[in-house]
Each structure stands twice: as structure tokens, then as C-alpha cells.
Amino acid sequence: MNELAIDVQAVHKSFRSTQVLRGVTLQVSRGKTFAFLGRNAAGKTTLIRSLLGLLTRDDGAIRVLGIDPQREPLELRRRIGYLAEDQTMYGWMRVEEIVCFVAPFYPTWDHALAAKYLSDFELPLRTRVKHLSKGQNVRLGLVLALSHRPELVILDDPALGLDPIMRKQFNRDLINHLQGEGRTVFYSSHLLYEVEPVADEIAILDQGRILRQADTESLRRDVKQIVLSRAALNRAHNQLKILDERIDGDHAAVTIENFERAQSVLGREGIEHRVVDLNLDEIFEAYVAGSRRKSPDAVAQPELQPLI
Amino acid sequence: MFLRIEKGSSVAISRQIADQIATLCASGTMKPGEQLPSVRELARDLAVNQNTILRVYERLCGEGLLEMRHGQGTFATGRVSKTRTAAHRARLVDELRQIARQATGLGLTTDELHELLTEAVDSIPTAEALPAGRGQTS
Numbered sequence: 001m002n003e004l005a006i007d008v009q010a011v012h013k014s015f016r017s018t019q020v021l022r023g024v025t026l027q028v029s030r031g032k033t034f035a036f037l038g039r040n041a042a043g044k045t046t047l048i049r050s051l052l053g054l055l056t057r058d059d060g061a062i063r064v065l066g067i068d069p070q071r072e073p074l075e076l077r078r079r080i081g082y083l084a085e086d087q088t089m090y091g092w093m094r095v096e097e098i099v100c101f102v103a104p105f106y107p108t109w110d111h112a113l114a115a116k117y118l119s120d121f122e123l124p125l126r127t128r129v130k131h132l133s134k135g136q137n138v139r140l141g142l143v144l145a146l147s148h149r150p151e152l153v154i155l156d157d158p159a160l161g162l163d164p165i166m167r168k169q170f171n172r173d174l175i176n177h178l179q180g181e182g183r184t185v186f187y188s189s190h191l192l193y194e195v196e197p198v199a200d201e202i203a204i205l206d207q208g209r210i211l212r213q214a215d216t217e218s219l220r221r222d223v224k225q226i227v228l229s230r231a232a233l234n235r236a237h238n239q240l241k242i243l244d245e246r247i248d249g250d251h252a253a254v255t256i257e258n259f260e261r262a263q264s265v266l267g268r269e270g271i272e273h274r275v276v277d278l279n280l281d282e283i284f285e286a287y288v289a290g291s292r293r294k295s296p297d298a299v300a301q302p303e304l305q306p307l308i
Numbered sequence: 309m310f311l312r313i314e315k316g317s318s319v320a321i322s323r324q325i326a327d328q329i330a331t332l333c334a335s336g337t338m339k340p341g342e343q344l345p346s347v348r349e350l351a352r353d354l355a356v357n358q359n360t361i362l363r364v365y366e367r368l369c370g371e372g373l374l375e376m377r378h379g380q381g382t383f384a385t386g387r388v389s390k391t392r393t394a395a396h397r398a399r400l401v402d403e404l405r406q407i408a409r410q411a412t413g414l415g416l417t418t419d420e421l422h423e424l425l426t427e428a429v430d431s432i433p434t435a436e437a438l439p440a441g442r443g444q445t446s
Contacts, residue, residue, distance in 0.1 A: 033357065171355040179358055180348065193316035197356040220320045277318040 004063070005030045005152050005184040006051065011060035013046055013208075020046045022208035023060070028201075033174065033185040035195035037284060038205035044188040045085055047205070048156050051186075052082055065152055078106060081150035085157050087141040091130030095123050095140060099147075106148035114147035120173070134161040142170075146177065153178060155187035159194050167191075171198050192280040204287050211287045216280065223283045224259045225276040228252055232271040239265045243290035255286035309338065309345060313354055321356060326364045330392050333373050333384050340386025344374065347382075 006028035013021040020043045028034040038044045049055040051064050053073030062069055067076045089098055099118070103109040118125065121139035123132075132140060138161050145153060159167050175198060178185050189195050195202060196216050203213040212219070223243070228236075233245075233252040241257040255278065256262050266273050278286070311328045313321060332338040344350070347365060351358040365382050368374040371389035376382050411421045 168355050172352060175351050175355060175357065196315070197313065197321050197354070197360070200357060200359060217320055217322060279316050279318045281316060282318075 003029055005032075005065060006034075006186060007061075007063040008047075008051070009061040011047070011050060011062060012058045013043075013050060013055065014058055020208050021050070021057075024205070024208065024210055026203050026210055026213055028184060028186055030184050031182045032200040033179055033198055034187075034201050034203070035199035036186070036188050036203040036205055037190060037192055037195065038188070039190060039288065042205045043208045044205060045156055048154060048186075048188060051154060052077065052080070078148075079151050081145035081148065081153040083138075083141045083145040083153075083155045083158055085160065087137065089129045089137075089140065089144075091128065093129050094126055095129065095132070096125040098129055098140070099143065102144050103147070108150075109148045111147075113149065114143055117143040117147060135163060135166055138162055139166075142173075149181075150183070152184045152186065155185070157188050157190070159189055159191055167194055174198055192284055196280055204284060206288050206291050209291070211291050219283060220277070220280070222259055223255065223257055223278060223286065224262075225253055225255045225278055225282075226262065226266070226273050227276060228254075228266075228271055228273040232269075232273070236265055236269055236271060244286040244293075255282070255290075309350075311350075311354060313356065322360050322364050322367075325354070325356070325361070326367060329364070329368060330371075330373060330389065330396075333386075334388060334393075338384045340384055342384045343380075344382045344384065 004027050006026070008024055008026045011021050011024045012019070024043070024047060026036070036044065036047075046055065050057050050062060051069060053069030053076060056070055064076055065079055069076050090101075093101065095118070099114055103111065103114070121136075121143065123136060123140055123143070129137070129140065138158060142155075142158065145155070159170060162170060171194070174185060179198075187195075192202075199216060201213065201215045202219070204211045214222070226240075228251075230247060230250050230252045233254060240254065240262050243255045243257055245252060245254040253276075259275075263275075309329075309332065311325060313324055317324065319327075329338070329344070338344075344365070345353065347358055347361045350356075351361045354361075365374060365376065368389075369376055369382075371392055372387045373385060373389050373392070374382050375385050408421065411424075416424075
């Protein structure tokens with residue numbers, strides 16, 4: 001059996017003249033919870049839709065559960081659970097009706113599990129879908145995405161529209177029902193502090209490129225801020241992998257990758273410095289800022305939704 | 309066992325959990341031989357990835373604070389970790405330096421700061437006055 005649940009190699013995708021994915025490469029092992037983070041319009045939804053075979057890529061290769069989504073989209077979708085960012089469901093159906101409507105599409109649908117989710121999520125069975133709140137809508141989408149016990153669950157920004165208590169509950173459900181049963185979860189988010197407790201691994205996507213893929217603990221160990229004098233920075237500049245730098249008078253604060261190496265460089269040069277631990281938001285910010293400095297021409301372009 | 313996770317902190321979640329359990333052991337709140345929640349239970353309780361909890365338990369076992377008994381669960385040993393105590397001490401010294409800097413910034417003299425520190429020490433209830441492990445746990 002293939003050890004990778006998702007294998008993406010150098011995928012490109014443009015909408016007319018707008019390049020949305022510029023050579024995305026990432027791997028997700030089976031059984032892992034993988035969060036990928038990006039600002040709005042970073043290309044998150046485009047990548048997810050390509051994984052599902054809802055979009056055709058321009059270049060590169062994708063395998064999801066060993067299947068090319070472009071060639072066998074239906075077989076693939078039977079085996080994965082998917083929640084879209086803007087999940088649209090028939091508004092005139094009642095909650096219980098839509099569950100009964102969706103169930104027959106999946107041979108592995110588990111009615112008892114669906115009923116359990118409906119009650120855990122406190123969803124009103126008799127209410128029409130169009131009358132649900134935003135949070136209830138997301139929860140209903142989750143019921144529909146999870147009740148056939150898929151091997152792989154792909155969620156497009158599921159925490160969006162959930163209040164803090166629901167987000168925690170959602171994390172708990174991920175841990176109990178999906179991680180606990182060894183399923184693979186691939187989800188996008190822009191809330192780093194929400195994914196940190198849950199994700200085994202994260203990837204940072206910006207302007208259609210993966211800037212970094214790592215488990216959160218290695219990422220924290222590897223990316224630090226160093227405060228030192230400006231003169232010292234000039235001396236060590238070429239030997240540091242700098243993501244972002246700020247200068248204030250004689251002082252400089254640089255956010256660097258490969259901390260272990262940086263420390264030995266600074267030690268060897270006898271440079272006095274202070275190390276600051278960063279939270280994930282700061283690390284994310286440094287990567288995004290760093291990538292923009294390297295390619296100032298590639299300013300964020302709006303992500304165009306295809307008209308389908 | 310009450311643990312608190314601070315989201316968005318610059319301290320990794322695994323370290324937050326490890327530090328808090330170590331503090332509970334050191335202060336006696338977690339008694340020698342006492343059983344910890346299972347990996348699964350604690351993961352659910354804190355809404356934290358099971359692998360993270362497992363790694364924390366393994367690390368603390370490596371340090372000798374906890375032991376995993378096959379098929380029974382994870383227990384506090386009552387031993388103290390030397391590396392952890394040293395690290396804790398280093399952190400404390402660092403915090404004291406920051407406090408000293410703040411005090412200087414506020415215009416306190418060295419004597420005034422000494423006096424405040426003595427008062428703070430005096431205000432800690434003695435071991436007899438308080439059941440073991442309550443109070444100064446963090």
C-alpha cells in the first residue's frame with residue numbers, strides 16, 4: 001500500500017493570465033493530520049479543488065490515495081470526505097432530509113454515526129437548511145463529509161464561521177473521531193494557533209508556492225528571532241538564512257531559519273546576541289514577508305474563482 | 309490534573325504540557341505513584357493531538373519523572389529531574405533579571421527592591437500552613 005495519502009508534484013494552475021499555483025509540491029503521509037496555511041488568495045482553495053479533481057491542473061502530477069483525481073474523480077470522491085469553504089446545500093431541504101439525500105451516494109455511509117454527529121453538533125433536524133446559522137451550516141457540512149467514514153478527509157477552512165467553543169469542539173472531534181481512528185486529515189486554515197494543537201504537520205502556502213513544510217515542533221525549534229547589533233549582523237549576514245529583518249538604529253532583529261547552524265556561526269564569530277522564541281503567527285509572518293522581499297514583482301493577485 | 313494550554317504562545321504546546329506536569333510533580337500536587345490520565349483522555353480533554361501527549365509522556369519518562377507500566381498506564385515516580393531543575397533555575401534567574409530591569413525603570417532603589425523581594429518571600433505560606441503542593445505551583 002502506498003504510504004502517501006496525498007502526493008503533489010510541481011503543480012501549476014492559472015486562470016487566464018493569473019498564476020494561482022506556481023509549482024506546488026507536498027506530501028502527506030497516511031494517518032497524519034496535515035494543516036496548510038495561507039492568507040486569503042494564497043491558492044488554498046485552488047489546491048484543494050485540484051486534489052478532488054474539480055479543477056484540471058495545467059502541469060505537474062497529483063495522486064490522492066494512489067488515484068489521479070483527474071482520471072478517476074468519482075472513485076476518489078467515494079473514498080474521501082470533503083467540506084468546501086462555501087458549502088452550498090439545497091436550502092429548501094430540512095436537515096434530516098439532506099442527510100437521507102446524501103447517504104445513498106456512499107456505500108459506506110454509517111447512519112448511526114450521522115445521527116451521533118447531528119446530536120453532538122446540536123443540529124435541529126426539522127429546520128430547513130436555508131434557515132441555519134453559519135456555524136450550523138459548517139457543522140452540517142461536517143456531518144455530510146464524515147459520516148461515510150472516509151479514509152481521507154479534506155476540509156477547506158472548516159473553522160471559518162465557528163465560534164471559539166465550537167472550534168475547540170471541532171478540534172476535539174478531529175482528535176477523537178479522525179486521528180483516533182487513524183484517518184488522514186488534510187485541511188486549510190488561516191488560524192495558526194488553532195491548528196497547532198492538532199496538526200502533525202503544517203505547510204505554509206503563499207502566492208502559489210509552498211514556503212515550508214514541517215512538523216510544528218521542528219518549525220519552532222528551527223525558526224527564531226535573533227537580536228544583535230547592526231554591525232554584527234553585517235558581519236554574519238551571508239552565513240544566516242534570513243527570512244525577515246528589521247533594523248532600528250544600531251540594533252537589528254532578524255528572523256532566521258536553521259537556528260542550530262546560526263547559533264554555531266554566531267558562536268564562532270563571537271557575536272553577542274539574544275534569542276527570541278516565536279509563536280506560529282510570527283513564524284508564518286516571517287515566511288510570507290521573506291518571500292515577498294525575494295519576489296517584489298509578484299504582488300498578491302486576487303484568486304479568481306473559475307466559473308463552473 | 310488541571311493543565312492550561314495557552315494558544316498563540318511562543319512556548320510550544322508540548323513544552324507547556326511537559327513544564328506543567330513537571331511542576332505538578334515537583335510541588336507534590338502529583339504524588340509519587342499517582343496515575344496520570346491516559347494519552348487518549350488527556351488528548352481529548354485538552355483538544356491536543358495524541359502524538360503530542362505521547363511524546364510529552366515519553367520525554368518525562370526519559371527524565372525519570374514518570375514511568376509507563378505496561379498495560380497499566382503512566383505514573384508519577386516522585387523523582388526529580390536534574391536537567392529540568394537546572395533549566396527551571398536558569399529561567400528563574402532570567403526572570404529575576406527582567407524584574408530587576410523593570411524595577412530600575414520604575415525608579416526603585418536596590419534597597420527598595422530587596423525589601424519587596426523579602427516581603428514576597430515572607431508572604432509565601434509555610435509548608436505546615438498549607439496542604440502539600442497547593443499554592444505556588446507555577
